[in-house]
Amino acid sequence: MVETMTTASDAAAATPSAQPAGDVVLSVQNLQAWYGESHILHGIDFEVRAGEVVTLLGRNGAGKTTTLKSIMGIIPKRSGSIRFEGKDISRASSDKIARQGVAICPEERGIFASLDVRENLMLPPQVRPGGLSLEQIFELFPNLKERLKSQGTKLSGGEQQMLAIARILRTGARFLMLDEPTEGLAPVIIQQIGHTIQRLKNEGFTILLVEQNFRFAATMADRYYIVEHGKIIDGFANSELSANMDKLHSYLGV
Amino acid sequence: MSINLQALFAQLLVGLINGSFYALLSLGLAVIFGMLNIINFAHGALYMMGAFAAYFLLNVLGIGYWWALIIAPLAVGLFGIILERTMLQWIAQLDHLYGLLLTFGLGLIIQGVFQNYFGSSGLPYAIPDELKGGVNLGFMFLPIYRGWVVVFSLVVCLATWYLIERTRLGANLRAATENPTLVRAFGINVPRMITLTYGLGVGLAALAGVLSAPINQVRPLMGADLIIVVFAVVVIGGMGSIMGSIITGFALGIVEGLTKYFYPEASNTVVFVLMVLVLLIKPSGLTGRTA
Numbered sequence: 001m002v003e004t005m006t007t008a009s010d011a012a013a014a015t016p017s018a019q020p021a022g023d024v025v026l027s028v029q030n031l032q033a034w035y036g037e038s039h040i041l042h043g044i045d046f047e048v049r050a051g052e053v054v055t056l057l058g059r060n061g062a063g064k065t066t067t068l069k070s071i072m073g074i075i076p077k078r079s080g081s082i083r084f085e086g087k088d089i090s091r092a093s094s095d096k097i098a099r100q101g102v103a104i105c106p107e108e109r110g111i112f113a114s115l116d117v118r119e120n121l122m123l124p125p126q127v128r129p130g131g132l133s134l135e136q137i138f139e140l141f142p143n144l145k146e147r148l149k150s151q152g153t154k155l156s157g158g159e160q161q162m163l164a165i166a167r168i169l170r171t172g173a174r175f176l177m178l179d180e181p182t183e184g185l186a187p188v189i190i191q192q193i194g195h196t197i198q199r200l201k202n203e204g205f206t207i208l209l210v211e212q213n214f215r216f217a218a219t220m221a222d223r224y225y226i227v228e229h230g231k232i233i234d235g236f237a238n239s240e241l242s243a244n245m246d247k248l249h250s251y252l253g254v
Numbered sequence: 255m256s257i258n259l260q261a262l263f264a265q266l267l268v269g270l271i272n273g274s275f276y277a278l279l280s281l282g283l284a285v286i287f288g289m290l291n292i293i294n295f296a297h298g299a300l301y302m303m304g305a306f307a308a309y310f311l312l313n314v315l316g317i318g319y320w321w322a323l324i325i326a327p328l329a330v331g332l333f334g335i336i337l338e339r340t341m342l343q344w345i346a347q348l349d350h351l352y353g354l355l356l357t358f359g360l361g362l363i364i365q366g367v368f369q370n371y372f373g374s375s376g377l378p379y380a381i382p383d384e385l386k387g388g389v390n391l392g393f394m395f396l397p398i399y400r401g402w403v404v405v406f407s408l409v410v411c412l413a414t415w416y417l418i419e420r421t422r423l424g425a426n427l428r429a430a431t432e433n434p435t436l437v438r439a440f441g442i443n444v445p446r447m448i449t450l451t452y453g454l455g456v457g458l459a460a461l462a463g464v465l466s467a468p469i470n471q472v473r474p475l476m477g478a479d480l481i482i483v484v485f486a487v488v489v490i491g492g493m494g495s496i497m498g499s500i501i502t503g504f505a506l507g508i509v510e511g512l513t514k515y516f517y518p519e520a521s522n523t524v525v526f527v528l529m530v531l532v533l534l535i536k537p538s539g540l541t542g543r544t545a
């Protein structure tokens with residue numbers, strides 16, 4: 001599988017928007033969510049099509065992470081419609097949702113301290129056939145191979161992020177939710193993660209990405225949605241990015 | 255003071271036997287605490303149920319010791335699973351105090367029911383023929399059954415340690431102890447794992463009960479007496495590590511045995527004195543992690 005992939009630099013040179021949009025993989029309508037009494041999401045609407053990289057942008061506290069967690073079934077108090085590959089998953093438990101083929105790489109990375117790197121990598125069970133093999137994963141993330149016996153949390157921040165991505169590639173899930181995979185990492189690591197996401201996209205993975213750093217997102221995203229105060233307030237394609245730059249700056253306050 | 259080796263070794267053996275029970279019981283408590291966040295105060299009653307299960311198997315069904323070693327932990331473990339499904343799961347999100355009170359109450363009820371039918375005196379349970387008698391080791395006489403209890407407990411403890419620390423299933427368990435939400439979001443049925451973990455901890459207690467039946471007789475309050483010491487062991491060891499609770503269990507049994515030889519007056523209190531010392535110096539116990 002990996003052998004047939006283009007190299008990372010080739011992939012970066014390809015034009016992502018040239019890909020034809022596939023079937024709707026994820027469709028979210030009027031998603032509302034609460035933490036206890038506080039109402040966080042006030043009606044989120046968007047969709048993701050097969051093979052796309054869709055990026056949620058928005059300021060701190062806008063509700064991006066809550067949106068991913070709601071899709072994953074982690075937020076108990078939620079309402080609205082979430083359809084994945086045509087099936088309603090809005091009321092399913094998170095283990096059932098994962099078994100449908102949805103995988104998450106959480107914002108805090110979620111590397112387990114009581115597990116070594118290999119155990120962390122092997123933790124998520126296979127939910128579908130066709131996940132990456134260990135060799136393919138080590139080809140993507142050579143660092144991990146050297147550190148298999150280390151305690152998970154002894155890895156550097158960048159390695160932990162790679163591990164958090166790598167472990168969901170094994171599962172066979174084709175829909176990945178990545179929550180700020182570049183947060184707090186050095187530029188060279190960000191670049192490596194960027195290339196990885198590119199390759200995954202070329203491999204046909206569908207990716208829902210949360211990013212604060214839209215320059216990073218711009219290298220791979222097909223479309224963007226802007227989240228503000230628990231709502232989607234705008235959305236545009238990557239080709240419209242430069243036309244929307246002023247709006248974007250005001251949305252993100254950068 | 256001159257040392258009477260015979261008596262010293264005899265007390266060491268008693269210490270090791272007690273240590274075996276401490277280890278099996280505190281191991282179960284640690285496993286349960288890790289996954290359920292509950293300090294299982296019903297543990298002593300479940301240990302007692304293991305001994306009674308062996309007694310019933312023998313006297314009602316004619317099923318002997320060796321099968322009881324397998325059947326009693328499974329049966330009592332199943333009872334634990336029912337407790338978890340019907341009661342404990344509903345308080346999982348609440349403060350520790352609720353789990354403590356609920357399991358304490360359950361333990362009292364179970365003990366009360368057995369006391370109602372069997373009073374407080376002990377029922378005899380014979381040592382199986384294969385393990386009767388003893389061997390003279392030269393420096394001491396070793397009753398075979400006692401040697402068996404120590405070795406078998408050690409093997410069970412180490413097997414449990416291996417299961418949790420070295421296998422794939424154990425990795426799931428450790429991960430779910432750390433972050434159950436994320437483990438579940440990877441597609442693992444964490445609620446079922448929690449139920450089975452409770453069953454495992456309870457099964458270990460019941461197994462200790464079966465092992466204890468030929469030594470201590472079968473009594474409704476056999477667990478109540480023992481469990482107080484086991485909680486002190488748990489406080490000393492901390493609930494943080496599997497190996498920690500095994501080692502602390504055996505070590506404190508030995509310390510008790512040595513105290514019985516050198517300063518018998520303190521043998522019933524030494525564990526509690528150590529507990530107080532540990533609480534003063536390192537409140538989270540020797541192997542860390544607070545309740």
Ligand SMILES: Nc1ncnc2c1ncn2[C@@H]1O[C@H](COP(=O)(O)OP(=O)(O)OP(=O)(O)O)[C@@H](O)[C@H]1O
Nearest residue numbers: 035038040058059060061062063064065066067107
């Ligand atoms: N566990 C929680 N309990 C209560 N409120 C929470 C919790 N987690 C998040 N919130 C609140 O929900 C709102 C949305 O948070 P969320 O984490 O979804 O934002 P975000 O867009 O991901 O922000 P960031 O870019 O900082 O990660 C915030 O106001 C936050 O304070």
Ligand SMILES: [Mg+2]
Nearest residue numbers: 064065066107
């Ligand atoms: Mg976030």
